[in-house]
Amino acid sequence: MNQFLFGGMPYVLLMTAIIGAIWRFRSNKYTWSSQSSQFLENKTLFFGSFPWHYGIITILLGHIFGIFFPSAILAWNGVPVRLYILELTALSAGFLAFFGLLALIYRRLTNTRVKALTTSWDVLVLIVLLIQVVTGLGNAILYRWGSNWYAGAAVPWIWSIFKLSPNVDYVSNLPLITKTHIFNAMIFIGLIPFSRLAHFVVINPYKYLIRPYQVVRWYRKGGPTPNIVQYK
Template identity: 40%
Template sequence: MLNTVLNTFIFVALPYVALAMLIVVTPYRYYSNRLTWSAYSTQFLERKTLYWGANPWHYGIIPIILAHTLGVVAPGAMKSLLGNVEVLVFLESVGLGLGLFALFGCVVLLLRRVNAPMLKRVTYPADWVLLILLTFQTLTGVYISLFMRWGSQWYLHTAVPYLYSLLYFNPKVEYLADFPLILKLHAAGAFLIVALLPFTKLVHLLYWPLDFLKDPPILYRWRSRPEGKVE
């Protein structure tokens, strides 16, 4: 009974709530208050740790997201590609490395916010929740990659058909109902991140910034105290 309730919540209620939040809240925020759309630049407040956090995070997580997306967009091609054992082992190994790289960057970014008092002033509760969720999501992904091998293969035969069933408003929970708890938590984390996305500064990733290419560069100047002046 408890397992059925958990499956219904994670695989039926949560994805549709997340999708509704994304569709309704995102355009409302975009047209009601554009000033909150972009992420604040914190490089001026702290830059050394940002370098070691942002680069590993972006270079690690973006290929992983693309790989997940390709499995949904082109499942046939991915099945043919992963049908080769050597390719499967190679891609699984690369995926694990990217996951560890992203996890390192995410942990650094989280600790950066914790240890820099000035950053806490521009970090809101939703941002803390999102950072913790991203860290948890990456950690569970690395765990799955380490201890439940060949996830890219069974992902195509379980998660992908389930995601398509969501689009047809006929969620096939049976594809994922017997998954271990860690996999269900990984799925729940993904839906929660999508639901929270419109409420955080990370929503700027949904904007295609082609217009920014036409903008002139912004020049920043530091205001320094004149030499010899005593206050």
């Protein structure tokens, strides 16, 4: 069972994500959107979107950083005060995301305009995210110093997946909450190309910081460069 969940499913869901993303990007790029509903309702959204995104992005960057630099995290955590600062920051961000997510779910359930736009995919996404955040908070509180044992136990598992020789032992004996968190994360990745989560794969905005304000496209053969720098 563990072998299937943590040895096989990661590949299935990763491939789903990659192939699905390519398929959707190529076949119908038009639908690749964040599907913002701020235009219809922007009061509850203020209390949902801001905390949710700022919280979850902090957490997510932490997780990604941990995958690539586990020893840096362990070194930082060497002094208890630093460990506590890291953990408490992460926990606060987690609560922030949880609060935002609850506000977003509340908004989606109560506002008639937003409800009219809600698809079953959106509901699925919200359920997956709620499970993810709740189990994440559970991990942080009930099995604390997760940043440490994440770097020690979970990251080697992730790398074993990338190296195509999954070592399930790393995660198979972790508590149920943790295992739910891990498995749900993979479902989350698998969902990305099929739902509004597509906007999570942000390809464009980083360019905004380096491009000039104005964009000019030429469609003449041998015309000037695609983007003419008018001014920064």
